[in-house]
Amino acid sequence: MARTYDHNAIEAKWRAWWDEHGTYRTLGPDDPGFDASRPKFYVLDMFPYPSGKGLHVGHPIGYIATDVLARFKRMRGFNVLHPMGFDAFGLPAEQFAIEHNIHPRITVQQNIETMRRQLRELGLGYDWQREIATIDPAYYRWTQWIFLQLYGSWFDPSANAARPIGDLIAALERGEFAVDETGGPVAALEREELAVDETGVPVAADSEGGRPTRVLRAWSELDEDERRAVIDGRRLAYLAEVPVNWCPGLGTVLANEEVTADGRSERGNFPVYRRPLEQWMLRITAYADRLIVDLDRLEWPEAVKSMQRNWIGRSDGARIRFKVEGAEQVIEVFTTRPDTLFGATYMVLAPEHTLVDVVTGETERAAVEAYRAQTSHRSDVDRQVELKEKTGVSTGGYAINPATGGRIPIWIADYVLMGYGTGAIMAVPAGDHRDFEFAIAFDLPIVPVVMPGDGWLREMAERAGRRVDLDDAGALRADYLLHADEYPEGFVGEGTGVNSANGQVSLDGWPTSVAKRRIVDWLEERVIGHTEVQYKLRDWLFSRQRYWGEPFPILHGPNGEIRPVDEDDLPVELPPMDDFKPRSDDDPDAKPRPPLSRAPESWRVVELDGVRYERELNTMPNWAGSCWYYLRYIDPENEGRIAAPEHEAYWMGDHGVDLYVGGVEHAVLHLLYARFWHKVLYDLGHVSTVEPFARLINQGYIQAPAFVDDRGVYVPADEVKERDGKHFFGAVEVAVEFGKMGKSLKNMVTPDAIVARSGCDTLRLYEMYMGPIDQSKPWNTRDIVGITRFLARVWRNVLDVESGEAIVSDAAPSAELERALHLTIRRVTEDYEQLRFNTALAALIELNNMLVALDSPPRAVIEPFVIMLAPLAPHMAEELWEILGHPPSITQQPWPEHDPAKLVADTLELVLQVNGKVRGHITVPANADRDSVEAAALADEGVRRHLDGAPVGKVIVVPGKLVNIVANQ
């Protein structure tokens, strides 16, 4: 019976078989049949959000890669956890529902079903019994539970970790330790009383010498509301009125991470406005340091690590206090270059700074008010356009430079941002480009205080005819230091201090690193400054005025008190509502109106202990569910906790998920948030690893040609015809561009179409063959035929298409073929291990090409070949395995091992070089010694011709590789 390679029938057959036999079921530690002796491998895909109608061929490239690896690892004897689920809450899913005017509950279900079907048709071997969806109440019950953990904890800086909030309360009540102005507890203080300042922040009692005075009150003097304010101000989840990103177009506020650089929403591209609103915040800033430091232990792409470092934005510097002339107040600044303090010739306050009114003089008041009004109405976009031109006005006030004692003018300018540092700077025009531009624009003095490096300084000093010498401490002596006029534009980098001495401290001649230490020591002695670390990272804005998200497990009492929902009452289910749409608005001053405010009163109002509570009406952002989903796969049906500890410990092991594959677009969103939550859970003892994802790979984008007409509008790529090298859409000639495949460029190719025509194994192989997994590469449907031909040759190598019978022989393979097999096993194994699927497949193609020449390929080669092909082409491999006479399934077959003894050949071909250029080849016995190899090389005709009688100098013999003869000229 004729038996051609019918991919559709074969793929359908094996998918059904796998389903029926539970081939991809993953057993956990307490399942019967679980083999605890095997090592674990947890390989995870970033789960998709079911927002659209389906996938294009760019989406599954990461899924295929992890699937190949999962199959490979399974055959290598690992217990493999390779799950899939759906990130179904949040803006993407909700926007899709709004656009189609169907309830998200319905569209999400439809989209999940479509995607599940598409994923199945790609032959992806997930354990669907572990599938999760973030919208499932049994799932988001635990999302809410984690929120309660955050609410119920505070960050203890002395432990550098989160602890239950009860610990803090107890300690405060016992008076065991105080809390400083940043919220951190300080060691028990004997003399100083525990007290709280006017903003409710507990502080240590004032010390002598210049620290700003505070109103101090003891903990015991506080009433209940005040105490609650203090405690709530320390929680990892807290309510605060802060300037937020309000997006009326989406009807919600957004996290910083969700706003683009030009001040628009990442979703939908609506304008975003800054305005103060009371919102739930998560104290991710407490973890800024650990989030940076622990990056070093992760095997992640450098790009992602540097994006996270950049986003967290650690700066080491100093805080310095400047006295304001004629006023009580001081201006505090943060600087990374305290060593340039002597060059601070003016100060700048952000226009919103609270001290602007204090320092502004009567004559300047009108101008200052006008400037403040002007900047407050300017959007971020406008400010960016004017980036290059510095603007600002003088306040008329003066401050005292603590190092020089000089009077320096105070200005306001919008190049100083209220949101970073203290909202005020000391301006050193000679040491900072921005200050320099500002000083030039407003004719402010420029005093150079740093010169480029020792070497430069010596050179200039010598040219000026001055003596150059080092003193005992290695500092250049002051008597030959250069004058400002020799380097009038200043110097921004690190170098050597100049013009920086006041009789008490001198930075002159010191390199920047030392100068920083010296000046900070001096400042600290006088209590006018100290070292400080600043971060760009802000706390995470966690409320959304949207319907389609997890409700907060929070109740608000009649007097504004907050009451967390009892753990046993979770989940707080999202109430069914037909009118789920957000109230969007064009008016930036419109009020947010959360859809849950229209929920029935029976949901909104809860009576407990005779008190009437209102539920929190905001919902969580879409990142909430994805912050911990990798933990739920481990034990998805556990009703008592997020995962049983023994399951969690087994699958997370000592470093977490072994491999995580997904798009680079989550570099500072999901990946940062998930690390933060994980660390909180770690601190509280709920997980056993410090980091969630040990290794990360970002799959590259698939690019495809896109076509634009002369109006600049993209036309559907699949309707464009090519004639004579030109492209036409109908009768219109269109231009070709190359870009990321997707809806916006109208250049999508769907996997369904490729699967129907060529088969899913072919698609899998092609996507893996295109190039390295982490590289973006162009899609080219035309190239698929190469894979089709390969699989057809494999098929014909195993069986006779006419009879349908296997044609393999039981004879031993030739020595050459056997050697090729073992080389291939080694290459393929290493390549799979390193996720180099393109070169693994190239090796398989090479071996197969050798087999094509044989009438009846040996079983001893074919069988390991089919096993090695199985991770890439599981359906065909199953079919061939059956034809070869084995019962299914090939997925459980042990992986072949290469035999190093079989790799050794009897003879070796060596390259002959003369002066490094290839001039011939010789074949020598593998065990030939150096002398005989050298003699054979010198006897070679090509070598002799090129030596041309010249005397032989050195002869380099690289064993097994080459002989290079160096001729003396």
Added chain:
RNA sequence: GCCGAGGUGGCGGAACUGGCAGACGCGCGCGACUCAAACUCGCGUGGGGUUAUACCCGUGUGGGUUCGAGUCCCACCCUCGGCACCA
């Protein structure tokens, strides 16, 4: 401007710790099969040069180290991605 990744045939891409540049695939050329085409199979395919050898050039550019450089070092150019008045 700063940070990160990367520049190799007509195209996608190979090349272990420095050791025959271009594996494998597409495309292309020639041939076989065919009435013909497609499929399939065989041979060839970096550029120059030669009937064919020989030989010369060649991994973004310019230097350097080395017996030998795509690979290491220095300087620069370009592309892609991220950040961007962060003090």
